[in-house]
Amino acid sequence: MSDEQKQILQNSLWAIANLLRGKMNPDDYRDYILGFIFFKYLSEKQNIYVTELLQGEDETDFKKVTDTETLEALREECIIKLGYFLEPKELFETIAEKGSRKVEGKSEFILDDLQAVLNHIEQSTMGEDSEEDFAALFEDLDLTSTKLGRTVSARNEVIVDIIKELHKIDFKLEDLESDVLGDAYEYLIGNFAALSGKSKGEFYTPQQVSKILAKIVTLGKTKIKSVYDPTCGSGSLLLRVKREADVSEFYGQELNRTTYNLARMNMILHDIHYRKFDIKNEDTLENPQHLDKRFEAVVANPPFSAHWKGKDNPLNSTDERFAQYGKLAPKSKADYAFVQHMYHQLADNGTMAVVLPHGVLFRSGAEGVIRKYLIEDKNALDAVIGLPANIFYGTSIPTCILVLKKCRKATDNIVFIDASDEKHFKKQKNQNLIRDEDVQLIIDTYTNRESIKKYSKVVTIDIVKENEYNLNIPRYVDTFEEEEEVDLLEVSEKLVMIDQEFKMVDSAIAKFCEELNIPKPF
Known part of the structure; x- marks a missing residue:
């Protein structure tokens, strides 16, 4: 990925952050933006890994897998490799698609589904080696906060807007040679620090x-x-x-x-x-x-x-x-x-x-x-x-x-x-x-x-x-800068010239005052 493409990704993510700018202080909306980016990352990371595991199977699209035994096998592999597991209905893409649908002119309600997914990411690690690393990881994403909107409907619209915009961005996680998303994440963290x-x-x-x-x-x-x-x-x-x-x-x-x-x-x-x-x-x-x-x-x-x-x-x-x-x-x-x-x-x-x-x-x-x-x-x-x-x-x-x-x-x-x-x-x-x-x-x-x-x-x-x-x-380190030597004779000569110029100006002013028949100012 080129530097130009990296810059585009950073700018795109920051533009999404600005959806909440002005609605709440940076310390608050930082947690939502970075948290949802992280959720999208976990989802896409797992999807890539699961796609590899499903190669050669009758069903290679994870979103369409319904067999309980297959899902359990995939869960075990994901917990070992990634430390967590998301079911097909819990993928970021699934939540984003639901939010894009309209019901009576408004976005379909996703807050409960989203909260359940965030809870399940943590729950999927319980009793596993990764439990401590994922425990309460999303606790700062309060989807009931009135900072997002006074009504449940208003809060849902704000979250849907963020999820939909994030869904448009390709994180390019298959590009193993670069840490593009990591760089973008650092860029956002730095911007939030500057605003804070x-x-x-x-x-x-x-x-x-x-x-x-x-x-x-x-x-x-x-x-x-x-x-x-x-x-x-x-x-x-x-x-x-x-x-x-x-x-x-x-x-x-x-x-x-x-x-x-x-x-x-x-x-x-x-x-x-x-x-x-x-x-x-x-x-x-x-x-x-x-x-x-x-x-x-x-x-x-x-x-x-x-x-x-x-x-x-x-x-x-x-x-x-x-x-x-x-x-x-x-x-x-x-x-x-x-x-x-x-x-x-x-x-x-x-x-x-x-x-x-x-x-x-x-x-x-x-x-x-x-x-x-x-x-x-x-x-x-x-x-x-x-x-x-x-x-x-x-x-x-x-x-x-x-x-x-x-x-x-x-x-x-x-x-x-x-x-x-x-x-x-x-x-x-x-x-x-x-x-x-x-x-x-x-x-x-x-x-x-x-x-x-x-x-x-x-x-x-x-x-x-x-x-x-x-x-x-x-x-120990002498950084003293010596001042340039002053030529006193040169300064004296300049002062004489300045004095002569002042006398010439005074003489001209006096002449004008005499012609105008007004008192001289000196």
Whole structure:
């Protein structure tokens, strides 16, 4: 599929999303649009697989299969392969065709059928290995919500319009060489994040930032055993790592229930088999779900300076993730708590990269103690990368990336990169953009560990110690631009000329005033 065709698909899906724009806020209609796209995907994915299974049978059209024994055999195969099963009457195509029919001038009622189908997708997985991955997956699609319309009939018309428009689009799932629908889904998620703005845009990490993190943790590798994101949001960062290397297992944890559902949909829609991912819905700091595992790649964009229970939870003081540092991260700033958690989960041969607010580089108190321990006792810090301001949906503040490893040598240095200058991003009205060439410069500089004037500096641990473990980037990367020298003699001569010009103008004005017989203004 060409880039032009991909763009057409993205635009078509966004046009459907706009059917609800203005009727409700983006956080609400996002769930309906993405949920129905996912339902269509599940339906078409199963239809393709079932068509293969029916080759050579008397009836090869799944929609026409009525034999109970055949349907049960197909169900068993689908549960093993796909993790779920839809009966012929439950296919997206069947629901769309019913909604297209008119009864007394109105679309045929489909809300009850649709709700039953969504419930059955979940029910079909009960007792199976895929049960946890599909449980309550469609709970945010409230077909009874008055946000869709004040009457049942009005709600039905809105849903029918969406289903009918989606039915017109060919997802081209047979095209195994491309991740077209996955790209389109990411495009929609990004658009919804932009519309949600500062209140709810935290569920999505901009693709260029994700690309930097993913390239760093996969550097020099074509295969990764496992990747983990403790604050995975919609799962976009995990999926970005998949683009850089062949990943065997995906792990994540997300506190927000709606976003957790979106992450699971996103993984399945990107053709990640349900046995290859494990996304949990819990508070990562207070109730971690994967503590028994260590991961080769760890990435995250945690909520900046979030509140956590810290000292209010006495168990945190003895928690193996935090106890050795001697201090807990401040209750009002959980940034280093996330860093400690991620580092604890990192495998010995792994790399972690995390996006954080600039304050983590220099704030004192407990954070200063933790920072010193990571650098001096653990020798964990491998790089500090300063990013431009206003590149995230949730905040306009400048941010940084910390890169940590477990098996650094005692003589290893730290690379400081300042990518925050306007030369290294594209300034835009609403949100600044890190371009591909900017990403590549960051990766090349980190890979080669080189000092570049006014951009990067390779620093020894001893120098960081001399700076009392303050990681503020300007301490190491000098970006000061000297002002051009001023020729005072030339300035003086210009002032004389200007003074002469003023005198000539004053003389002309005085002459005009005399001719008009009016007082001079000076």
